[in-house]
Amino acid sequence: xxxxxxxxxxxxxxxxxxxxxxxxxxxxxxxxxxxxxxxxxxxxxxxxxxxxxxxxxxxxxxxxxxxxxxxxxxxxxxxxxxxxxxxxxxxxxxxxxxxxxxxxxxxxxxxxxxxxxxxxxxxxxxxxxxxxxxxxxxxxxxxxxxxxxxxxxxxxxxxxxxxxxxxxxxxxxxxxxxx
Numbered sequence: 001x002x003x004x005x006x007x008x009x010x011x012x013x014x015x016x017x018x019x020x021x022x023x024x025x026x027x028x029x030x031x032x033x034x035x036x037x038x039x040x041x042x043x044x045x046x047x048x049x050x051x052x053x054x055x056x057x058x059x060x061x062x063x064x065x066x067x068x069x070x071x072x073x074x075x076x077x078x079x080x081x082x083x084x085x086x087x088x089x090x091x092x093x094x095x096x097x098x099x100x101x102x103x104x105x106x107x108x109x110x111x112x113x114x115x116x117x118x119x120x121x122x123x124x125x126x127x128x129x130x131x132x133x134x135x136x137x138x139x140x141x142x143x144x145x146x147x148x149x150x151x152x153x154x155x156x157x158x159x160x161x162x163x164x165x166x167x168x169x170x171x172x173x174x175x176x177x178x179x
Contacts, residue, residue, distance in 0.1 A: 037101040039111050039139055042146055044096070047115075051091040058083060063140065063147040070153045088122040107141040115153075131155060 042061060049057035066079035077085075099113040115133045119125075136152040 039101045039109055039146060040099055042139070042148075043099065043111050043113070043137065046148060047091075047094050047096075047117075050086055050089075051094060053086065055083070058086075060145070061148060063142065063149045066147075066149055066151075068151050068153065072155070089119050090121075091117055091119040093118050109139045109146075111135075111137040111139060113137075 045057065046061045048054075049061065062079050062082075064079065066082065068077035068082055070077065094115065094117040097114040097116065099111065101109055101111050103109045113135050115135045116130070117133075118130045132155065134154045134156075137148050138150040139146050140149050141147075
């Protein structure tokens with residue numbers, strides 16, 4: 001495992017904890033929003049570019065070695081695959097909720113969010129007419145410009161527990177009746 005991979009793994013674990021903590025915190029005090037972080041703006045621009053099929057902006061914001069990791073797929077999706085899949089997608093609207101940026105030095109950051117979208121893929125409503133996805137995006141500053149290098153995306157319906165193991169015959173006997 002390289003140091004970079006280890007750092008990214010640690011960052012992702014930390015970001016996951018922060019997303020979970022922010023989702024479970026119902027009593028946070030009211031805060032005055034500060035100025036938007038540059039990566040909040042770039043995250044918005046990335047999805048606007050996807051919505052508008054703006055390939056020059058997508059290629060500028062997405063690293064050449066970009067990967068999408070998604071539990072519904074048995075493989076990692078590359079930037080080329082992601083961009084080619086976008087051709088059949090018409091995004092009607094999207095929004096980020098609970099977006100949080102955490103910087104790990106001047107060249108590495110994680111953006112965690114809940115991403116909502118209403119899209120049609122090849123004429124069929126994607127995700128039943130609207131999706132909610134938990135996203136963790138890893139951004140790296142390369143040659144002075146921020147680029148997203150990895151997105152980890154999970155939808156709630158994909159987090160179903162595996163079926164329980166079959167019970168043994170001893171477990172299925174009715175309880176003994178007292179005499």
